Amino acid sequence: MDPARLDKLSDFAWRIPPSGPMRVPVIIYADEGLIRDMDEKVREQAVNVATLPGIVDASYAMPDAHWGYGFPIGGVAAFDPAEGGVISAGGVGFDISCGVRTLLTGVSRTDIEPIKEEIADALFAAVPAGLGSKGRISLSGQEMDAMLEGGAAWAVGQGYGRQADLERIEEHGRMDGARADCVSERAKHRQRKEMGTLGSGNHYLEVQEVVRLFDPDAARVFGLAEGDIVIAVHCGSRGLGHQIGTEFLREMAIEDAKIGIHLPDRELACAPIRSALGERYLGAMRAAINCALANRQIIGHLVRQALSEILPETSLDLLFDVSHNTCKVETHKTNGVERQLHVHRKGATRALGPGSPSLAPALRDTGQPVFVGGSMGTASWILVGTTESERRAFSSACHGAGRSMSRHQARKTWRGREIIDELSRRGIVIRSPSMRGVAEEAPNAYKDISAVIESTHCAGLASKIAELRPLICIKG
Amino acid sequence: MPATKSGWAHFPHGADVGLCGYGPTIEAAFEQTALAMSAAVTDPSCIRPRTGVQVECEAPDPEMLLVDWLNALIYEMSTGGMLFGRFEVHIDGGKLTGTAWGERVSRERHKPAVEAKGATYTALEVKQDDDGNWVARCVVDV
Numbered sequence: 001m002d003p004a005r006l007d008k009l010s011d012f013a014w015r016i017p018p019s020g021p022m023r024v025p026v027i028i029y030a031d032e033g034l035i036r037d038m039d040e041k042v043r044e045q046a047v048n049v050a051t052l053p054g055i056v057d058a059s060y061a062m063p064d065a066h067w068g069y070g071f072p073i074g075g076v077a078a079f080d081p082a083e084g085g086v087i088s089a090g091g092v093g094f095d096i097s098c099g100v101r102t103l104l105t106g107v108s109r110t111d112i113e114p115i116k117e118e119i120a121d122a123l124f125a126a127v128p129a130g131l132g133s134k135g136r137i138s139l140s141g142q143e144m145d146a147m148l149e150g151g152a153a154w155a156v157g158q159g160y161g162r163q164a165d166l167e168r169i170e171e172h173g174r175m176d177g178a179r180a181d182c183v184s185e186r187a188k189h190r191q192r193k194e195m196g197t198l199g200s201g202n203h204y205l206e207v208q209e210v211v212r213l214f215d216p217d218a219a220r221v222f223g224l225a226e227g228d229i230v231i232a233v234h235c236g237s238r239g240l241g242h243q244i245g246t247e248f249l250r251e252m253a254i255e256d257a258k259i260g261i262h263l264p265d266r267e268l269a270c271a272p273i274r275s276a277l278g279e280r281y282l283g284a285m286r287a288a289i290n291c292a293l294a295n296r297q298i299i300g301h302l303v304r305q306a307l308s309e310i311l312p313e314t315s316l317d318l319l320f321d322v323s324h325n326t327c328k329v330e331t332h333k334t335n336g337v338e339r340q341l342h343v344h345r346k347g348a349t350r351a352l353g354p355g356s357p358s359l360a361p362a363l364r365d366t367g368q369p370v371f372v373g374g375s376m377g378t379a380s381w382i383l384v385g386t387t388e389s390e391r392r393a394f395s396s397a398c399h400g401a402g403r404s405m406s407r408h409q410a411r412k413t414w415r416g417r418e419i420i421d422e423l424s425r426r427g428i429v430i431r432s433p434s435m436r437g438v439a440e441e442a443p444n445a446y447k448d449i450s451a452v453i454e455s456t457h458c459a460g461l462a463s464k465i466a467e468l469r470p471l472i473c474i475k476g
Numbered sequence: 477m478p479a480t481k482s483g484w485a486h487f488p489h490g491a492d493v494g495l496c497g498y499g500p501t502i503e504a505a506f507e508q509t510a511l512a513m514s515a516a517v518t519d520p521s522c523i524r525p526r527t528g529v530q531v532e533c534e535a536p537d538p539e540m541l542l543v544d545w546l547n548a549l550i551y552e553m554s555t556g557g558m559l560f561g562r563f564e565v566h567i568d569g570g571k572l573t574g575t576a577w578g579e580r581v582s583r584e585r586h587k588p589a590v591e592a593k594g595a596t597y598t599a600l601e602v603k604q605d606d607d608g609n610w611v612a613r614c615v616v617d618v
Contacts, residue, residue: 067490069596092596094617100600131517131588132557132581190554199618200591239554240594242617246547253597254536266597406488407618
């Protein structure tokens, strides 16, 4: 994108004023370098979002924004149902509530360096990953519905993890308003044997080292010290989320055509929040959020089991679990007035600031942890929500670096074996069933996350707490 | 493009995979797009056509029909643990009946790189060029 074609609000905020069918401006948070690297599709998609009915304040794009489905990935938009606001299946995405959970170990790099291969093997054996891997849990119809309405709380009740985990998960591990009856039998069938599986593509399970701290006080609250080892799980609602996204996107697109709503992009298909279709989608989407929360809760449990004998001295406490790809009902102040808004975060992370009542008491004064994943072999980051973030973009932050190269090009450029050997030389152990998958996820196929993090920090979306380096990476 | 040639290709897309199938008929183009989807996962020549699975779908326009076709295959792959390497499609108006031949996924033989999660409406196109050849394209989320 050409920065000269945007109104510069600051070094880290840019504006496209409303014109034509746009109801609100577009605000993009990024430094000039990131703006230049952003594809024009981000502008096009953010502008399209700005035309949707009931949108409030602005159509926002995070520093990692890139070409998505309807909404840009890294897109945030809030809608007021009282103003005819809509809910968009494309604005949530296919992998509903994909997210990251991070577990603390309390051990250091020197503790695990001699046993890295053993840890990698144990995790690779414990957590099914990749196409063709077999989940060990199969849910009956009743169990499926209970999971869809109970989320991580259901999982804890089934013996996966601890009650204490729940206050460290968004929505306390259970999304209200989830309706299993709004989820199709096809979606449930697709999920029946996928609970406790990692998936593939850009999903991962990583053992990471805290290499740098930026805010020692907040780090202490989060239980982080330099040299500490943490474990991050990145995955979502698996087949169920995708089936729900597919089905509702189709239904919304057909319905929009019937009632004469012109969509600049079919992927922007939406329904009024206050409509039967909108309510059904909300019920199903919330069920998919519960599915993702339950899935990460189960995987967290499998990780604890796998490491219980190798690292017996650690309890692997849950720091936090964040979700991207959601639409949540939240109260926000806009123009001095408090309103209940439906906030879509597509490839963006909620970043509640200090004092937020929904945070666990131990975190409340500090703010919500935000996890931003790097690619395989590159840094990840822990940030914290800020007070300022609410007025920036409804308490939202970025979620990852985004690809700089297509999968096709990455496969042509690298061999998986070379990537694994190169990372091994740098002390990073990889476990993956697919060399081609490794090539597609090569570190250099992704953008440099440090620029994204700097912009996120300087724009006031979330503040830097810790930089992490991967030591072990399990990929599907 | 020669009038009678069928084939497939991948085209670049940021995070996922662009599929393109082409052929002398719309059905051939749809078959080839399905093959392109399998090729995103593995080498299609490694997939043995042991089992045939029937799918049916119906849509108000050819573009949506393409997405429905691919998503019907994704559903069968996901729930049956299958990969498909050969396809036969019949289209009558807005109705598609198809057969996909393949086998259960073997991590050792197929070494699947990604999992197709859903066909999207991005870069979606079904059209006939001036030579009468059909092209069917879309992006699939992996």
